[in-house]
Amino acid sequence: MKALQTYWDSLGNTFILLAKPNLWIYLVPAILIGIFFYVFGSFFPDSIETIHTESNNWFSNAFRSSLNWLLSFSSSVGDFIYKFIILSLFSPFNSLLSEKVDNSLTDSKFDGGVRLMIRNLFRTIAILAVSTGLYLIVIFCWWIISKIVGLHSVDSVVYFFISAYFIGFSFFDYSLERYDKGISSTMKWGFKNKITVLLSGLIFSLICLTPKIGIIFAPFFVTLNSTLVYLQIEKKLNTNQRNTNIN
Numbered sequence: 293m294k295a296l297q298t299y300w301d302s303l304g305n306t307f308i309l310l311a312k313p314n315l316w317i318y319l320v321p322a323i324l325i326g327i328f329f330y331v332f333g334s335f336f337p338d339s340i341e342t343i344h345t346e347s348n349n350w351f352s353n354a355f356r357s358s359l360n361w362l363l364s365f366s367s368s369v370g371d372f373i374y375k376f377i378i379l380s381l382f383s384p385f386n387s388l389l390s391e392k393v394d395n396s397l398t399d400s401k402f403d404g405g406v407r408l409m410i411r412n413l414f415r416t417i418a419i420l421a422v423s424t425g426l427y428l429i430v431i432f433c434w435w436i437i438s439k440i441v442g443l444h445s446v447d448s449v450v451y452f453f454i455s456a457y458f459i460g461f462s463f464f465d466y467s468l469e470r471y472d473k474g475i476s477s478t479m480k481w482g483f484k485n486k487i488t489v490l491l492s493g494l495i496f497s498l499i500c501l502t503p504k505i506g507i508i509f510a511p512f513f514v515t516l517n518s519t520l521v522y523l524q525i526e527k528k529l530n531t532n533q534r535n536t537n538i539n
Contacts (some may be wrong), residue, residue, distance in 0.1 A: 295487035302520040309516050318389040319512045325381050326508035376420045378507055379462050383416035384409030386515040390466035393519045398528050402470055412466065418475055419465050423458035430454050452497060460493030463518035485525065492518045
């Protein structure tokens with residue numbers, strides 16, 4: 293409940309931040325990268341057809357069931373990797389955005405500049421690589437469970453939540469890196485604040501469902517939101533600093 297309340301409070305403040313014109317400049321690189329992706333197209337399909345042919349042959353039915361799962365699995369992994377690429381490309385600019393919000397709200401004096409952008413690019417790739425490995429392990433475990441219990445009908449929903457959880461890590465990493473938290477400390481923080489990380493990933497994934505503009509706007513919005521959430525959780529915001537006064 294505390295995580296939900298923190299998110300509810302931070303969402304209101306995030307929308308206040310959106311009214312600050314000087315923050316929108318950080319969205320420009322995302323728009324340019326997004327245009328590039330739309331021009332050349334995505335390597336991953338939006339949907340994959342499943343096979344519905346019925347047969348009395350048990351081998352045929354088993355093969356059909358396995359193939360449908362493989363198609364669904366490939367679609368989910370492809371979508372995750374697509375978001376992995378997008379988040380990696382956006383990370384240098386989102387790290388500066390997160391730093392800007394932190395400096396303005398806490399009177400900190402972080403000044404990473406180009407060095408911060410380069411460092412965060414490689415760190416984001418490392419975080420997302422670890423998350424991808426864990427993601428594959430978790431969905432494989434789920435596949436075994438759903439195979440035994442017969443829960444294939446909810447596979448797509450479960451994959452969506454698992455993907456959202458591991459993607460959520462990257463948005464808090466901007467703040468964790470800024471406060472000198474290593475990758476292992478970041479992962480520990482993420483597992484400790486599971487609901488918080490999941491909510492960030494869910495917000496990102498839900499915004500991404502918006503055609504065309506979702507994948508461009510989602511990292512920008514969730515970076516703002518996650519920075520506010522992190523500062524609240526770590527009690528780095530004083531009461532008189534919660535008016536999100538960005539200069």
